[in-house]
Amino acid sequence: MKIAKPFTRAKRKQLRTPSHQPAPGLKILANAEAFCLATQWIAGYTEKDCTMSTLKGPTLKGPTLKGPTASSQPKDGPSPTCMSINGVSYALPNDPRTTLLDFLHQNLALFGTKKGCDHGQCGACTVLVEGERINACLVFAFQLRGKAITTIEGIAKNDELNPLQSAFVKRDAFQCGYCTSGQICSSVALQKELADKTPSAVTFSENYSAREDISERMSGNLCRCGAYPNIVDAIEDVIALEPQ
Template sequence: MALIINGREYAFEGDPRTTLLDFLRRDCDLTGTKKGCDHGQCGACTVLVNGQRINSCLTLAVMHDGESVTTIEGLGTIDDLHPLQAAFVKHDGYQCGYCTPGQICSAKAMLEEAANNWPSFVSENLSGETRLTPDEIRERMSGNLCRCGAYSNIVDAIVEVMEREQ
């Protein structure tokens, strides 16, 4: 069996206990995805599977045979940053940077969810178009903790990318 990670095929054969997170970091040498709590509470391990953001620590690699995974390494390069990466740099959306890959993967998926008009807990109206106010962004990013507390700059970075995309 194999997973398609950032467009490239990686064979998986091993202990079924291997989480997707450990497979990425240990077996694929894709260490951009971070292990924080390893229990789905901090969001540092957020990656996209078939376009949707998930906690890679709470799923087994063996369950994703044939599926498409995007990690931070698949979003941009040092010479060609993803717009979210550039905006995080510009707005200082981090201090230590450990949560940043998860924040950026999460933000990418969040912008798509909002474009599909998925509501959130703070949406006043369940129908109609989603408007990503700062309150909406904070609620939708609540699965990504930043122990340094760079939250306000993270919101600013996301707002900039969102406004440019509109």
């Protein structure tokens, strides 16, 4: 492996000389700092809406984003070039590197889905795609073209809380509330899994309780406050109300 040599005394003196033309890398760094200062207050701007030049540094790719860009597609379903979020069709972002989580936050201002670890380990960013739960931080937005996505903002219907939301309040199944949106979305998917008789890791055991099954299915959603017993209680309450 080639080891980079440190600057000599003469080289350091040359770099400190005002008349010296900075190296391209230093110029990019200076341009990047100025670019960030100039754009940090532009509404709707994200750091992914720029391109990097080896000589000029970062520059905006196009016009500044102005918030949600709802497409002209009907609300009854997404088109192949769009995705439906809570029943509304949106055009896919131009940057293929944009994750679904960043798209929800930076383009649509839907902040109910939380960014916790940003590595798919905590479950705070759980959303539903065609009824199945996924971590929004691990999927690119363009991968969901033509899909129907439901976030925590779409769980309640006509300002009426979902039974799981009401059960979480009744059972005090949260403290700080940061993970609650992911917990509720995951709980909604859990109901569908039980209805479809989808097995979990414990269902292959000879003896297991329904409470153990719920705990296993919810194990991908962490609660730093430790409200797990109340979360399971809330889910049990809703399951008990469902026709068997």
